Amino acid sequence: MSIVPEIQYSDDCLTIPGMATAHSHAFQRALRGRTQKRSTAAGSFWSWRGLMYDLVRRVTPQDMYAIARFAYTELAMSGVTAVGEFHYVHHDRDGQAYAERTELAEGVIRAARDTGIRICLIRTAYMRGGFQKEIEPSQLRFCDESVAHVINDVEKLKTAYAADPFVTVAVAAHSIRAVPLPSVTDLSTYASENSLPFHMHVCEQRRELAECIEEHGTTPVSVLADAGVLSPSFVGVHATHLSTDEIAQIGRAQSLVCLCRTTERDLGDGLPQTSDLILAGARICVGVDSHAAENAFEEIRAVELDERSRREIRHAALDADELLEAATRTGYEACGMLSNVGEDLVVLDGRDPSIAGMDHRHVSDCVVFGASPRAVKTVTVGGRIVVDSGIHVAYQEAYEGYLSALARLGLNKVM
Template identity: 40%
Template structure:
């Protein structure tokens, strides 16, 4: 438990459309107990938070091991598919010890960026030959341990991955690391993850994921949806046009239509990317309240395209944000890009307000990961705080309401998770993050 008083020069409270000044924040038992605005003089025992304080941010879609690819896929023009080949080469190198070191450093980098909860879309399950480890969840366990060491929460979105194509071709090569024998074996692993983390409810959730319509036979989708009920459910959707074309050829329906007919779409579900959608696809996602996680920095890095963010939000899909391939880890950049991409696509400005972007990065992301009491600075919520410097070269002169559109991860000075300080003065309190990343990445190459 953690108690204390914090005094924010400016804070973005609840669902407010703009920050509020001179805010006294009381924390009792790791939750906000009282929020008082307009306090001219803070109590002497209050910890001051100079700058703009936001609720904790949620990275709703992460592949931690991709961090080792940063800067290593730009030596030729390539394509999404050549990038994927290099990613597979990296996936073939990782063992549990390597993965712990890399994920720990990656999650610590996320903490520096103001991320207090990560949704790890996890499919690197087994040994290099595709055989389960003696503990079939050891790779998931090291991700959970890595998040604990980095001082952030995790929703482990354990992914079902059975086939290589929509046509059902078997997994080959490194893809065998991703695959379970069948749906029953996958669900047995989920049950073991639940049991192993039964005492970690304050910091760990176990969610479900289907990698994509390429990786799960259509006949299994209804049973998968039924037997994972009650968990957050995530899936890659229509990231590439080729995926859509293959699905229509095999099933006569788009991926979204196939998932809708199979009972996968719902308010507990989140589609990742959702870049290439038909009008019907958008309607199906919105009508079911299915969330959509955009990962703009990855989508532009891989030349995926620009998804219909505003149209999806208007249709009823809550929007969240993710760092995905870790091209950068900066949810301010992801949020800005959500607006900027809409401007490029439509040649108009003003699609999302700053408050909408903060909600996508904070409360909507947490909700998508199964954390319904995080993401707002309000009484009763978990005590997560992220303070950004308003006097950096990027933010100086900008009003507090505009700071999220000017700030970067480098402007984060303080991060508090459940009332405990994880980042102080821009440095992680436990981990030398640059050194940890350098060691973890270079040991793999």
């Protein structure tokens, strides 16, 4: 059964539903291209994380807003109309809560609203430095003292944006390494009682598996399954290194798996067993994650293309219509926006070189496997035009704000 609104074709224009990127850390946009040289310290995921912490240490609310706004502007110009912001930087630079505890969360919500795209603010709990580890000074801005603090923030955000049709709120535990299991289950129970999606990073890096076994006696997804955390509203981000049992557990629960192939490639995370997950019953959505690069079409086709590389066959996991469904219906579901699917539209220029001359019988194949964000001509969110003639309607303001933030952070600009 296809639930994705059909692609419409007329007069050299194609209209597709707006896409969701269900996992984003917008502030990491400022790291793009700054961690790639061999001479940088980012030789592994863990040392890359050190550079990311260095940025976190300095970001002000003004910077957070400006970087997020520019990141979201680029998303919109790529055909993305909804973002799930996995938000875990909560406190001031000394680790103290802001007078308004949700100041940074509200800053990224404002960035999305000023860009004109929908946002799910995924309020993320972060409670310790790692498996059986105290919080490190570089993690103080993330740190939640208790589950009650997290829930208070979620309640505050829910109330503040209850009347805003462009904003939803969800709950996350950062990971099994950063949140003790009893707190993960408390948060998961709260999310389920309030019908909110519950997100978690799971099994991104192999190192986490050994450390998780040491603390819990088994690997992360099994820990979560045994604790009753997996459900149809659970969104497991990455899910890269899973055992056969864990794949079955995610599938049985009909949970969502959010693949972030551009970032996962960038960080050397490994290849997920996508087709096995789908066969087991998991549902796939996608995320831009670190904003290492942004191309919403590449993010969805990579789900299939990377699985082809892993299995050394063609047609390995999902076809074009199914990939589009991952980016639209399932992505919106992960963001608690299922009722908005189909309200947001992306018009592509059929004369763009990336899709020009397409065979009308294979339109979705052409779009999913060939399109470049350059083909995005008009983007409409909730009836409002946010991208016109290929450019965001407030591009210059977002761009200048971003450059100012980079300058404040001492990040050089060369052009």
